[in-house]
Amino acid sequence: MFDIRRVVTEQDVAEVALLAREIWSQHYLPIIGQAQVDYMLDKYQSVPAITGQMAEGYEYYLAVNQGASAGYLALVPDVAASTLMISKIYVKHGLRGQCIGRKMLALAERRCSERGLRSIWLTVNKHNRQSIQWYERNGFVNAGALVADIGGGFVMDDLKMVKEHAEA
Numbered sequence: 001m002f003d004i005r006r007v008v009t010e011q012d013v014a015e016v017a018l019l020a021r022e023i024w025s026q027h028y029l030p031i032i033g034q035a036q037v038d039y040m041l042d043k044y045q046s047v048p049a050i051t052g053q054m055a056e057g058y059e060y061y062l063a064v065n066q067g068a069s070a071g072y073l074a075l076v077p078d079v080a081a082s083t084l085m086i087s088k089i090y091v092k093h094g095l096r097g098q099c100i101g102r103k104m105l106a107l108a109e110r111r112c113s114e115r116g117l118r119s120i121w122l123t124v125n126k127h128n129r130q131s132i133q134w135y136e137r138n139g140f141v142n143a144g145a146l147v148a149d150i151g152g153g154f155v156m157d158d159l160k161m162v163k164e165h166a167e168a
Helices: 012-025 035-042 049-054 099-115 129-137
Strands: 002-006 058-065 068-078 083-091 120-127 141-151 154-164
Touching: 002 099, 012 035, 012 049, 012 058, 012 068, 035 049, 035 083, 035 120, 035 154, 049 058, 058 099, 068 099, 083 099, 099 120, 120 129, 129 141, 129 154
Parallel strands: 083 120
Antiparallel strands: 002 058, 058 068, 068 083, 120 154, 141 154
16 A cells, blocks of 8 residues: 655654665765765754754655655745745655656645645756656756755755646
8 A cells, every 4th residue: 555644743754864864875875975965864854954844844745655664755835936846755766666756746746736836846966867857757847957055065966847837
């Protein structure tokens, strides 16, 4: 059985942080290296970071497949700009290709509709070719490069991907 549920408890937050460490260590190590992976996990995907983001309005969701955590999603609605940012969308390596990411994206699209927002956007590392291709297959377009200094001597060298939402 598959389910996507809202992250609400401290245990949920801890599970997301564990998932982040597993997924990021496998996926991003070849792209950005160990030092930046460790820095970003601590800064953005640790229990305190996730808890702080949720206090600021981030909505975290945990994907559960056959009783085990399979991935997670974080959304940030901006009603004033009529946009929904996908801050995080990750699936465990061994479970990719089973439509889990697509189901999480469908949830993001529903949340966009429920709020009457016009578009969904995200950033993705410009060297993350497989993810860029997945976003493009799912209706996102490249809206340009973004380079952000995140401290610690690191930068995020990303593309902004946007999907207009037809129902808004």
